[in-house]
Amino acid sequence: MTDDKVKRRLTTVLCADVYGYSRLMEADETGTLETLRRYRTAIARLVERHDGRIVNTWGDAVIAEFASVVEAVQCAVEIQQEISQQDSDVPQANPMRFRIGINLGDVMVDGSDIYGDGVNIASRLQELAEPGGVVISSSVYDQVHNKLSVGFDCLGQRPMKNIAPLTSYRLTLGGRTAGQGSFPIEESPTPRETARAPRIGDRHEPSSWTQVVLDWLAKLPRPVAAALTVSAFLILINVFTSHKIWFHWPVAAILFGVILRTALRDRPESDRKGER
Template identity: 45%
Template sequence: MGADEVGTLEALKVIRREIVDPAIAEHKGRIVKTTGDGLLVEFASAVDAVTCAMAVQEKMAGREGQIAFRIGINIGDIISDENDIFGDGVNVAARVENECAPGGVCLSGSAFEQVRGKTTFEFDDLGERSLKNIDRAVRLYGVKPANAKPATAESNRLLSLPDKPSIAVLPFQNMSGDPEQEYFADGMVEDIITALSRFKWLFVIARNSTFTYKGRSVDIRQVGRELGVRYVLEGSVRRAGDRVRITAQLIDAETRAHIWADRYDRAVDDIFALQDEITVSTVAAIEPSVRQAEIERAKRKRPDNLDAYDLVLRATPLVDTGMPEGASQAVPLLERALLLEPNYALAHGQTAFCNEILYLRAGRREDNRTAAIRYAHTAVALGPDDAPALVYAAIAIGLVEHDRILALETFEAALAISPSAAWAYSWGALILGWGGEAERAIEWGERGIRLSPFDPWITAALHGICMGHFLRGRYEDAAAAAQRAIRSKPGFSVSHMFLAASLAKLGRMEDANAAAKRVMQLQPNFSSNGQCSAIGCVPLLATPLIEAMRASGLPE
């Protein structure tokens, strides 16, 4: 046994003696057995079990150290055998504990029914989960103290690990001493994320969520909990003249063990080979048996002209604002890139997306509409193996050309290449919503949020979810999705539009009127018919939506 293991064992003994065992005794529990660093405890009352669990976690939260407990609670049939218990009730409790975040308490649906209304604790419905070796889905509930901050997609700490290996790539630190080189470090990370996303057996968090950690000092274990991943890749980039030095390290987020680390010194014109080398090393560290053929598939199509690549890197943060100002600044950069390399699929896709933004949000000019469609189709033709290019193109095809069938085929082509492409699910949800496909819009939106829970464009997924609930008459859920979208992008008028319509359907006219006024402040030329017409909303949704918008006070 190593020194760290000895220290951990001693710390666990102290915790049991000072916290766990006294709490169990106080709440009339019985320790059935120990299982390594775990305990199986039986209570006569579910209320006692939950109260004991929360007391333990409260004391653990105030204690210094790196030990954190997961606690799962279930009510079910058991079989007693002398000093042990067995059966489905025990098995489900163990699986519930596996779904819990460190420091958390989770209940099965059966346990929740026994404690509901009987304690001061609050509960978050975590939905149904498929648990390992359990032949049915089990609804789970997270427990929190009264008046605790509500769980959201942005702050939820109960993201369970996926069944397959999972990774988040954090922004690499720019060590160049030149803020102008920040885009270069970010571009390196984005390319590594895209390459890793091509492996179907690997769950990859989207860059828009990992980039929320940019410039912050982070705890790797906390990052793993917040994003629901096992592995975290971090590093730094130092560029000087025509040379670049990159350090990278792969860390197990739960144990903080360093799985792999390396340093690379290369000429800048060898940067693509370096990206491939880091990707290959990361994949090999996670899955040593990966075939070389899969490695080759991870190498995305790159431009021949490095100057064109540089221009696209500079344009990307402007493109991804999703706002007319950013799009207007990005288009000249992208046009220069296409002059240098006319067959650059990603540049075509981003130009299509910019023109879609300018058409729908800055005057609906015909030249923007035709340009969005033209560049989108070119991106699809040139980039059948370039997932980001396909996603940008699909957005324009769906929202401007109104060819939702082709748009969804294009999203699905992107997902076939990159199963972790969160944007494909999020924007696909939006287009499904405008097309009246309620259940698919909700399903795709939820997938997009799980893949990128902190994504600045979580708004698109939430709009799709909102429309799905609106179509099904679930106006409370629709309003909740709209409110989350507003928290994500407060200045996006369409979110306030959805909120106004949902509140009108609920008869909350004062709140609906307030939301409608906010729409007009953000978009003075807004009209209900104009919005639905420009985006190609199907009559199934347009009719009740326009009626609700009119009731809220929005102009037709």
């Protein structure tokens, strides 16, 4: 590739690699190769669906490029979902998991191949991903963080082989990382559960604390509940009508009378007969 033929372009590179491929091949060469072929077919279909193209499939890795950053990230999510779904349909003793890295960067173009730091960074990012996970560069994050319904965990600046440290992000969905198995679909409450659920700040329904107070008063003896209610009204009247505090005297008298009445009522029957 001579200098006068070097072309460059800005593109989104997706690098997918099988986690523990050597271990899987050692355990079952035939089965591993068959699974890899099946997954590559699924990946190629999803890449094409999102207007990307497969650049290379050397070894157990897959490199693809996309004109759209959003499409690349959506494709990565669907790849992990598809692989997880196929694993659940055909359970395996040693399931195959891909790690995916995505980078937006400048690449050198030679025919159908691409080279340069744009590709190398994507490759290093996939090494940071958990099995079944997706890690993106900060350049990708800047373009998609407010355009996709997925979460992002900042991994900070992680050291990468032969690459200057850069900030990376791990994709999450439903509060869980992709590496925990798959991107789960968030469960929505049923209409009945939604109707039962308290709605904080809903002014059309009694607030929860009011209901709690009413329930508490209902459990008290009637004289005690009445005294507390009257005391509360006196306090409110004092607070909203006068700067001078006067409620403590009538409230104290009311509470003292209720306490005295309750104490006399609860005395043993023998004590009350002795007083007669």
